[in-house]
Amino acid sequence: MQERARATRRSLLEAAASLFAERGYAGTSVNDISSRSGRTSGAVYFHYASKEGIALAVVRDRFATWPELADRYTNDAVPPMDRLVALSYDIAKALAEDPVTRGGARLWAEREVINATLPDPFALWTAATTRLLAQARATGQLAPHIRPAPTARALVRAFFGLCSLTEALEGTATITARLAEWWHLTLPSLQAAPKR
Amino acid sequence: MQERARATRRSLLEAAASLFAERGYAGTSVNDISSRSGRTSGAVYFHYASKEGIALAVVRDRFATWPELADRYTNDAVPPMDRLVALSYDIAKALAEDPVTRGGARLWAEREVINATLPDPFALWTAATTRLLAQARATGQLAPHIRPAPTARALVRAFFGLCSLTEALEGTATITARLAEWWHLTLPSLQAAPKR
Incomplete structure (x- = not known):
């Protein structure tokens, strides 16, 4: 993976993790993750396919x-x-x-x-x-x-x-x-x- | 409280508790509690005022x-x-x-x-x-x-x-x-x- 793609992926994961920790799964939308990370919603779907996909990545990461x-x-x-x-x-x-x-x-x-x-x-x-x-x-x-x-x-x-x-x-x-x-x-x- | 009202109240509480245990709070409606208990939705509102009210009664009961x-x-x-x-x-x-x-x-x-x-x-x-x-x-x-x-x-x-x-x-x-x-x-x- 290119350096830039890796950085995007990581910033999405960290934004999603913080939001899940604060608001829970149901209280967090892909738009929220996009706003918090400063990336597009398209980037969330490109890197993680879905909200479930990014949730799974958060659990696996740590x-x-x-x-x-x-x-x-x-x-x-x-x-x-x-x-x-x-x-x-x-x-x-x-x-x-x-x-x-x-x-x-x-x-x-x-x-x-x-x-x-x-x-x-x-x-x-x-x-x-x-x-x-x-x-x-x-x-x-x-x-x-x-x-x-x-x-x-x-x-x-x-x-x-x-x-x-x-x-x-x-x-x-x-x-x-x-x-x-x-x-x-x-x-x-x-x-x-x-x-x- | 009359005997009959007490029995209704208890059967609503037990039906609600079983449903909350199985499906969680969000997955349980006042209608579900009414169906499971064989009482009317009106009875739920009369005895407990709301879904929150019956949830609170379940937690307090045991x-x-x-x-x-x-x-x-x-x-x-x-x-x-x-x-x-x-x-x-x-x-x-x-x-x-x-x-x-x-x-x-x-x-x-x-x-x-x-x-x-x-x-x-x-x-x-x-x-x-x-x-x-x-x-x-x-x-x-x-x-x-x-x-x-x-x-x-x-x-x-x-x-x-x-x-x-x-x-x-x-x-x-x-x-x-x-x-x-x-x-x-x-x-x-x-x-x-x-x-x-």
Whole structure:
């Protein structure tokens, strides 16, 4: 793709993501995306075919692809449980602050009104978490009764619920503090030698 | 209210709750509620004034009023942590199976498209959980580093996220099993003398 086409594509995606995050899918039109991005409606149809197409691209761009971020956490010099906790703070921060991630999360929450099958990010998040827990087990850091796969599934769902509900009830400013309280509650159960 | 009026009111509420749970707020009309209940549209307007009015009544009837259920858990013969766990299973079961609770939960999730301020159930759930944790502390069952209020807040949000996301990803059949896995992970951190 030419540089200019790539820039257009990106500016449409970012405009759409911000609008979806603010107004939801039904509240955003192709005209709105065109106005916000300063490009034509024709550019939206040319690059994404439809409103569904650009919604799908927003979800795929960040929200559904956290494992790419998880690549940053393959540094074996850092204990796997520390990498897991750091990853959760990065995701929480993106859910609070990054417009493309926020757009993807809102679209996923509204998936029943969107005429397209959105990718589900949770299977990927859960696989990344399972891997980190299995590494923690291999290095003796995991409590012996903790099984990586079901624990990863519970952690991911509880974590995402905590972030979404905190935002719904209090706004985004307290998400990091609430996440710290949740880890304070959850981490000792996971660790072979919890520090109380 | 006369017996007959009360029965009409209840059948409208239950028909509306089932429809909201199945089709969402925007997908349900006053005519649909009338057809499902076998009552007239006039009865809906007479008893609830509007679609917003009946939506608000659905949320208030169960989803937002769990503390009434919590009254069942004031039995001092049962340890408070056991009451907390039992309460969570009852709520999870209602979220999976009870149409009025399910209708309320879906309306709450769609609150941005509803032209009425819906009561938030989480402050009440959190207060009930705080009370049980404080009782557990008073009887020496709570780990000394656990503070009841922030812990209750984290537990309620994580619990609700777990239930909602499990339903979204797997349906309602596995909610109880997932809740058991989550407690297995969470309970040892709360207890003064965890059984590992």
